[in-house]
Amino acid sequence: MRRAVLGAAGGIVLMLVVAGPAAAQVVNLWPGVAPGSEGWTQEEKTYENTPVGTVIQNVATPTLTAYLPDPARATGTGVIIAPGGYFVALAISLEGDDVARWLQERGIAAFVLKYRILEKRQEGVPGPMNMDSVGRYGMADGIQAVKVVRRHAAEWGVSPDRVGVLGFSAGGMVAGATLLQADSAARPNFAAMIYGGPFGAMPDIPPALPPIFMAWAQDDAVALAPVVRFYDALRSAGHRPEAHIFSAGGHGFGMRRQGTSSDRWIDAFYGWMETGGFTRAANPPR
Template sequence: MRLSALIAGALAIVAIPACAWEVIRLSSDPVPATSKEVRETGPFGTIVRNVSDASLTPYVPDKPNGTAVIVAPGGAFLMLSIDNEGEAVAKWLNSQGVTAFVLKYRLLETGADFPLQMMRYLGNLGSLRTAVEPLRPLATADGEEAVEWVRANAARYGVKADRVGLMGFSAGGAVAVWTLTANKPKSRPDFAIAIYPGLLPDAIAVPQKAPPLFVAVAEDDKLAHDDSVRLAAAWQKAGASARIVTYENGGHGFGMKKSGKASDAWTDALADWMRTQGLVGK
């Protein structure tokens, strides 16, 4: 799709109402914002923008197997790909017997020029890193609060308190890594899943007692391939358990959407890894 067509389509985004699921508020200090949180659909798929107050939305399978995964969608900290990397992922996890919690972490505020802002930042990741840095402690706190909340309320959802994982896509992968490397026992997940994580620090401080890690990325992902490889390598160099799966093609942001490319198989690889970790049944 031509860039001009993508921007034109994005400017014509149509708002749709959010669904009325249970929502758990996490933030004790929401980011001041002049724009209200909005859920909308357009060329980026179904997204959420202007999150100033972090929350969790639970998805509970018919027969919970005791494992929970907190899912942090990506979107360059300007939006959350709430369906493709959030709700659809939660439903797939439910099909494996896993209880899922979709995390809406705090974002940079965007306005009417959001599509243009998104394209500018994706064309200059250095400027995006600079813009995101003040948000980093807040998004990290959201990841920590999410893990602590799920663990404290595990019994309510048929979850075992020592089987709480954190999964992140792209920018959500950065939130997962920041939460891990903060290395706080109460908010350290029991396992972690990073799908094409981006915006990672140059030096990744692997925590002591690092949890098992699964990483997936496409070889042709120009935004997150190198970060993904560095993350898995850092884990392995520290003697921690890490599996990285790379795919010949798939680009960035494939999520749950099938494209006929090699990356379509990532959920099969993840399910296999989770079986080896005793997180899902055989």
């Protein structure tokens, strides 16, 4: 992989990442050090060919990687993708880059969010954690990501009123934070949570929210209870989220093909976007 710095604007650095036939821009989310992690010294690490594809740990500098479609096919819709990993890792290929390329091929601009996560200091899966505490940096990065995409909307061929967020597992908690934030103007125009959502205390559910898509498997041994709890909270608040409950697929299926009905989640998501008008071409700002 080859990187070249293209320039900087307002302290936000843009780079070109060349990896095979396609190129994607990488944009730092924050000018300078991300707020709240000024003292972080952890070293980011990438692991290839794990059971869940490429995994990143110890993220201290959050970025967006932009997968922009062929302008001839561009719809003007953008989707920010937040991978999962319990806030100690990011399943960056299975729940990030692979999803982005799928959307890119269909004319949708996709932005993989590499958000801040805790330093991984021991092997194995950590014990119970306060998810609101450990996830606060990633959630702040998700909210910032929506602002950055809208700021670059004209440059990236995206309409500012067609920016959505798609999150997996812990990334669903990040997506939920963008959806439920107090500043209604800063919320995404739609949000999707795949086997994810608020894993800590249930946030207040605002009375007016953009369209919501949810999907999970009934045999999810990790996140079933909090995901269902969030769905029920949305319903109790008067919302009607689109929900796809698959008979099998477990947790963390992402773009993995397992021969279960969960393999088709992204088709259901695209169909839902289609009915909302997000797959039809819009006129992006110039």
